[in-house]
Amino acid sequence: MSDGSERLELHQFPYSHYNEKVRWALDFKGVPHRRISYLPGPHMTAMRKLAGASATPVLRIGGVVVAGSAEIIDVLEGQYPEPPLYPADAAQRRAALDLQAFFDEEVAPAVRRALFAELLLEPAYLCRLFASEKPLLTRLAYRAMQPLIRPAMRQMMKIDSAHLGTARHTIRAALDRVAAQAGPGGYLIGEHFSIADLAAAALLAPACGPSHPDMELPAPRPARVEAWFAEWADHPGTLWVRSIYAKHRPRRVLPLRVAAD
Known part of the structure; x- marks a missing residue:
């Protein structure tokens, strides 16, 4: 270091x-x-x-x-x-970086879009997520700004009926992929933890609710947020994400x- x-x-x-x-x-x-x-x-x-x-x-x-x-x-x-x-083997390294790029470009925007479709309907909870570390006056000001911020966020993330169905399909397909691709040791590329596993698990984490202080949304959670997690809870890909967190996330x-x- x-x-x-x-x-x-x-x-x-x-x-x-x-x-x-x-x-x-x-x-x-x-x-x-x-x-x-x-x-x-x-x-x-x-x-x-x-x-x-x-x-x-x-x-x-x-x-x-x-x-x-x-x-x-x-x-x-x-x-x-x-x-x-990064894997030492050149071919495995290319495959791991390609998988990171796929999750960055295809999966992560879908996860964000679908989750924020729920969170934007819970402005008080949304403010709690992002403003809890701020002084009281900042929290109050941010809460008051929500009527202006939420429409801009919906537009930026393309949160509309035309995109939300596709987003959920993309999430489920990504969970299917990690469940099917994980090898005997549980890793997506080769026999060791790599950027492929980190990227896939981190970018799917908002749907899978791993037990880690940096990604575990605070309780009590609104009913629609609980329903969001319940939608994916039993998927084998969700279990894979949680296992990778348990094994490799300090x-x-x-x-x-x-x-x-």
């Missing part, structure tokens, strides 16, 4: 599955880091100033800023190679979370 590891800052949303990929990689590699959490919507100005784009996650490593979960993990793999997330290297200004 380099002497500059304490300077790592992860700019993130709590509970976000793209951000969870990076949290998992940092914790798996034992890299100390500082987490700075933002409110969805108001975060865009800060992210554009920091990284030139509005999306999270963004990782600052000293004076270098890296945006995007796959790009961040690639940098971490180069600077903190142990324990590895609880946390640094518990510190810092609220953004």
Whole structure:
């Protein structure tokens, strides 16, 4: 581990599955880091100033800023190679990175779209998810902004009847795939845990409810959120996600979370 590891800052949303990929990689590699959490919507100005784009996650490593979960993990793999997330075998490495790309591009947006279709109908709970670390006045202001924020989020995520059916089909197909593809040891590529398993499990986590503090939505949960988890609970792919979390997701290297200004 380099002497500059304490300077790592992860700019993130709590509970976000793209951000969870990076949290998992940092914790798996034992890299100390500082987490700075933002409110969805108001975060865009800060992210554009920091990284030139509005999306999270963004990782600052000293004076270098890296945006995007796959790009961040690639940098971490180069600077903190142990324990590895990329298979040593070249063919397996290509297959693992291709699988990460598939889940990043096809599955993760579907999971987000379908889950937020439920969460946007529960504005108080939505505020609790993303604003619980903020001061009271910030929480109240964010709650008051919901009538403006929710329509923008629906448009950005394409949350409408034309896309929601496809999103649920994509989630179920992805759960089918991990259940069928996992080998005798439980891994998607080869015989060891890799970026393929991390990406698939992290990006499916919002549908599968793994028991981990970074992704376990707080209780009590609204009835529609409970119904969301119940929809996928008995699928073999959900059991695979939970098993990968249980085997390979550290609880946390640094518990510190810092609220953004």
